[in-house]
Amino acid sequence: MKIIVLAKQVPDTHNVGPEAMTPEGTVNRSALPTVFNPEDLNALEQAIRLKEQHPGSTITMLTMGLPKAVEVLKEGVFRGADDGVLLTDRALGGADTLATSYSLAQAIRKIGEYDIIMCGRQAIDGDTAQVGPQVAEKLGLPQITYTEEILSCDGQTIVCRRHIDGGVETVEAPLPALITVNGSAAPCRTRNVKRVMANKHREFTTWGVADIDADASQIGKTGSPTNVKAVKSIIFKAKETRTLTASDADISALIKELKENNTI
Amino acid sequence: MNNVFVYIEISEHNKVADVSLELLTKGRQLATQLGVQLECICIGSGLDGIENQLMPYGVDCVHVFDDPRLFPYTTLPHASAVINLFKETQPQICLMGATVIGRDLGPRVSSALHSGLTADCTQLEIDDFDMKVKQGDEFITRHYDNQLMQIRPAFGGSIVATIVNPEHRPQMATVRDGVMKKEIFDAGYKGRVVRHNAEDYIDSTAFVVRVLDRHVEAARHNLKGANIVVAGGYGVGSKEGFDLLFQLAHELHAEVGASRAAVDAGWIDHDRQIGQTGVTVRPKVYIACGISGAIQHIAGMKDAGIIISINNDPDAPINQIADYNICGTIEEVLPKMIKYYKQ
Numbered sequence: 001m002k003i004i005v006l007a008k009q010v011p012d013t014h015n016v017g018p019e020a021m022t023p024e025g026t027v028n029r030s031a032l033p034t035v036f037n038p039e040d041l042n043a044l045e046q047a048i049r050l051k052e053q054h055p056g057s058t059i060t061m062l063t064m065g066l067p068k069a070v071e072v073l074k075e076g077v078f079r080g081a082d083d084g085v086l087l088t089d090r091a092l093g094g095a096d097t098l099a100t101s102y103s104l105a106q107a108i109r110k111i112g113e114y115d116i117i118m119c120g121r122q123a124i125d126g127d128t129a130q131v132g133p134q135v136a137e138k139l140g141l142p143q144i145t146y147t148e149e150i151l152s153c154d155g156q157t158i159v160c161r162r163h164i165d166g167g168v169e170t171v172e173a174p175l176p177a178l179i180t181v182n183g184s185a186a187p188c189r190t191r192n193v194k195r196v197m198a199n200k201h202r203e204f205t206t207w208g209v210a211d212i213d214a215d216a217s218q219i220g221k222t223g224s225p226t227n228v229k230a231v232k233s234i235i236f237k238a239k240e241t242r243t244l245t246a247s248d249a250d251i252s253a254l255i256k257e258l259k260e261n262n263t264i
Numbered sequence: 265m266n267n268v269f270v271y272i273e274i275s276e277h278n279k280v281a282d283v284s285l286e287l288l289t290k291g292r293q294l295a296t297q298l299g300v301q302l303e304c305i306c307i308g309s310g311l312d313g314i315e316n317q318l319m320p321y322g323v324d325c326v327h328v329f330d331d332p333r334l335f336p337y338t339t340l341p342h343a344s345a346v347i348n349l350f351k352e353t354q355p356q357i358c359l360m361g362a363t364v365i366g367r368d369l370g371p372r373v374s375s376a377l378h379s380g381l382t383a384d385c386t387q388l389e390i391d392d393f394d395m396k397v398k399q400g401d402e403f404i405t406r407h408y409d410n411q412l413m414q415i416r417p418a419f420g421g422s423i424v425a426t427i428v429n430p431e432h433r434p435q436m437a438t439v440r441d442g443v444m445k446k447e448i449f450d451a452g453y454k455g456r457v458v459r460h461n462a463e464d465y466i467d468s469t470a471f472v473v474r475v476l477d478r479h480v481e482a483a484r485h486n487l488k489g490a491n492i493v494v495a496g497g498y499g500v501g502s503k504e505g506f507d508l509l510f511q512l513a514h515e516l517h518a519e520v521g522a523s524r525a526a527v528d529a530g531w532i533d534h535d536r537q538i539g540q541t542g543v544t545v546r547p548k549v550y551i552a553c554g555i556s557g558a559i560q561h562i563a564g565m566k567d568a569g570i571i572i573s574i575n576n577d578p579d580a581p582i583n584q585i586a587d588y589n590i591c592g593t594i595e596e597v598l599p600k601m602i603k604y605y606k607q
Contacts, residue, residue, distance in 0.1 A: 011419070013419050013420025013421075013422065014420060014560070026422070026423075029419055029422070029423075096380065097371065097381070098374065098375060098378065098380070098381075101371075101375060124420060125418075125419060125420070126383075126418060127383065127384065127418075127420075127540070127541070128371075128381075128383035128384070129367045129371070129383065130367075130370070130371035130374070130381060130383060131371075132371075133339070133368060133369075133370075133371035133372045133375070134371045134372070134374070134375040136372070137343075137371070137372045137375035137376055138375060142339070142340060142472055142473050143339055143368070143372070144473070145339075145364070145367070145368045146364055146368070159476065163364065164364050164365075164478075164480065165363050165364045165365070165480075166480045166481055166482070166483060167478065167479045167480035167481055168478075168479050169336070169475055169477065169478045169479075170475070170476040170477040170478070171338075171473055171474065171475050171476065172473065172474045172476055173472065173473045173474075174472050184534070224380075225374075225378065225379055225380030225429045225431065225432035226380035226381075226382060226427050226428070226429050227393075227395060227427065227428050227429065227430065228425055228426070228427060229393060229413065229426040229427065229428045230425070230426040231418075231423050231424070231425045231426075232423060232424045232425075232426075233422065233423050234417075234421065234422055234423060234424060234559065240587075241583065241584070241586055241587060241588070241589055242587065242588050242589070243578075243588075243589045243591065244588060244589065244590045244591070245590070245591055245592065246590060246591065246592025246593070246596045246597050246600070248600060248604075250590070251590070251597065251600040251601060251604055252600075252604040252607075254572075254588060254590075255601060255604040255605050256604070258549070258570075259605070263548060263549055263569075263570060264492060264516055264549060264605070
């Protein structure tokens with residue numbers, strides 16, 4: 001089977017440390033370190049398991065981003081992917097999810113054959129969960145989102161257990177299909193030392209807009225229906241706060257006050 | 265043409281999801297402000313009478329697609345129905361729940377129609393928009409009246425962005441459960457019901473994904489609607505530590521919530537997570553126990569009436585938004601709160 005895993009390099013918005021805070025109380029985004037988008041790692045793990053069950057399968061990673069995003073391709077290969085493609089071009093900058101999905105879909109067409117496309121449910125910088133389904137739509141594929149585990153795959157169909165609101169569901173889709181993997185799926189295995197040694201200086205195929213036969217009106221900022229009108233930083237400012245100790249006097253006074261004004 | 269549409273989520277026993285009623289409430293306000301009609305789409309099986317749950321929210325037209333193959337939800341048939349209906353009716357705004365279904369369906373529809381979609385909006389407003397566009401070598405300003413301002417947190421909650429899609433329709437947005445308020449518009453409101461023939465909108469080839477098995481449990485708690493929330497973070501220290509929180513919650517008739525750190529540590533169920541990727545709460549009282557206050561957590565509880573933070577770290581970020589900071593440990597403070605509350 002031929003598996004393509006979409007991965008994104010993202011700022012580590014889940015761990016905003018004091019060093020990334022400005023004196024004004026806002027987050028300095030450029031000070032955040034970059035990481036392999038966590039749910040894309042969950043997707044990679046499911047892909048590696050499939051490959052183990054179907055010897056001869058290949059995993060190709062695809063990422064779109066700055067040249068530095070080649071790091072996620074390398075990381076993927078260290079953990080079990082076979083190959084990777086970096087899609088990078090200044091003309092792709094400023095893309096919203098729709099323009100991103102179009103660009104990724106064009107790159108996937110260029111990769112050619114595939115049975116399964118996998119990616120994380122969402123990326124932690126945008127939390128939109130839109131790119132997976134939009135890539136599926138662009139390629140005319142069925143999709144299974146919020147996947148927690150691939151239960152079986154016979155090369156013709158795939159059966160997944162997926163998270164739904166208030167429960168779980170088992171669904172079957174014909175291949176080729178696009179699967180998005182939830183953070184509650186199995187965590188990704190760590191790097192394999194042999195793979196690290198063998199791929200330390202690995203070079204990856206790099207494509208620009210010219211390589212993917214993209215329609216210029218559908219990429220980057222031009223191809224994005226959404227416009228950012230304004231961005232406001234959240235400022236964490238102190239309001240009038242009363243500080244109490246854990247003493248009986250302080251706590252009984254607080255409870256009394258809250259009871260008296262019918263708060264509790 | 266040009267109306268406001270809401271995609272209605274319908275659960276087991278044909279009950280309309282709260283989030284859909286919340287969106288109808290918001291949709292009614294937007295439609296009134298824009299001077300257009302509010303329409304909604306119901307896709308499912310055995311939907312006779314479904315309009316009775318919807319009309320009180322001020323719906324002018326209910327579109328019904330009723331077919332045994334349309335429940336439970338699968339992506340392609342629901343997407344086909346929505347896409348083809350939108351091609352016909354040309355809405356200006358479409359709202360969906362930021363639920364598993366809405367986040368599966370919304371992007372599929374927006375991609376097919378090449379329209380902008382903004383996920384997880386926390387506010388929706390109508391306003392004018394001026395866009396700078398490059399024409400030749402010069403920048404000119406284009407003015408757009410009455411656009412949908414889609415306001416959402418981004419970058420893990422550290423910024424709030426206002427998104428506009430001036431040149432593509434519909435303007436699509438998803439909103440999480442509990443973020444908007446649900447309010448009956450007029451109990452006697454009468455709109456139209458249009459029953460569509462599903463086969464006219466959905467090709468039989470769309471039914472390729474099969475649901476083999478499905479387990480849905482009724483919610484085990486009412487965190488979202490609770491008046492008082494007792495929430496624990498990493499500072500609670502253990503699963504046993506949460507027992508104290510449950511005891512206090514029991515006394516106060518409160519619900520127990522948690523930060524992501526406590527959920528990740530395995531001390532409490534995932535469905536009690538409060539924050540940007542969990543439940544949004546706006547209780548009268550929020551008692552934060554050992555929660556440091558990551559921005560993602562604050563995004564889900566900052567609208568609480570009174571915030572009481574119990575933390576032995578006086579510099580915990582949550583203390584900055586709290587009304588009361590109790591400096592102490594959970595083991596020390598909670599038993600005292602229980603004791604004095606009972607008195």
